[in-house]
Amino acid sequence: MYIDRLKNAQRVLRASAGYRGAIDGKVGSKTLASAWRVRGVDALEEILGPLAPDRRVVLAAQVILDGAGFDVGVLDGFWGPQTDAAFLAWRGEAMPFRQADMAEKFGPAGSARCTAGVVRVPWRMVLAWDGAEQITEFKCHELVAASAQRAFDRIAAAYSPVQIRDLGLHLYGGCFNYRTKRGGTSLSTHAYGLAIDFDPARNRLKWGADRARLAQRDATPFWQAWEAEGWTSLGRARNFDWMHVQAVAL
Incomplete structure (x- = not known):
């Protein structure tokens, strides 16, 4: 399920941070580049301390979801149940599919x-x-x-x-x-x-x-x-x- 969570983070980054790579759960250069583009992540890292690449990616997705009005809980770079619920709600609301x-x-x-x-x-x-x-x-x-x-x-x-x-x-x-x-x-x-x-x-x-x-x-x-x-x-x-x-x- 760890890879699935990173895939979901990539889906958020694709929708809101210009990510154009594969949804594969791998933290490659394209995934990281899009995570770096999310405003507010740097400020949070100063509080949380140095982040591993996968945690930065999750944190970037959390920041996007939180900014869209979906409650992810604590902005900490860990994909827990609250972030999962926020992602599911975002996916349902963000994709009306005309x-x-x-x-x-x-x-x-x-x-x-x-x-x-x-x-x-x-x-x-x-x-x-x-x-x-x-x-x-x-x-x-x-x-x-x-x-x-x-x-x-x-x-x-x-x-x-x-x-x-x-x-x-x-x-x-x-x-x-x-x-x-x-x-x-x-x-x-x-x-x-x-x-x-x-x-x-x-x-x-x-x-x-x-x-x-x-x-x-x-x-x-x-x-x-x-x-x-x-x-x-x-x-x-x-x-x-x-x-x-x-x-x-x-």
Whole structure:
């Protein structure tokens, strides 16, 4: 997870400090150069003392997030839970993904590409609304299938079959579905095959972390598997729709 945190810091630097290198979790010359450009880091280093390169990179990301109004906790160059929460909130708010942007990147909603990718489920999964119908694989957008497969495989390695069922990860709520957002007029990310829902009954759209099953602590490895692949949880970013994970940022 250490590399994942540096990748997230690089994502912040790419958005706000001119970083143009790879999102690879490596502190190279381009990453450091962008970190040096963030105003306020030098002053903090005078207080904190000399910083290792990776800590300077994290501190630069913290300064950016804090300046954007996201609470990272102490500005210390250590990526802890508060910085992680701030990053997720920033990612959800900073990337609204206009319909035109998604169409430009992924092609038209409902096109053949939206169902050209195949993900094979490594545990017993059934339709959330019909437990008699088993799901061994499902279709998604061709550009995100590989990352989704890696996330599924990582989740299968993290949990036992009993834990999978307890979390409700065996209850498939759908992926591709050409429809508008609930209560809205713009197309859902499901219309592009870029979103997956799990256990809708226990993670309802408007439920927050106080009620949603996938907001509980034992679901953290599940979300981390998706975040490691660049997918976003609306629950962790905005505290609603905890059933839903989407890949519009890839």
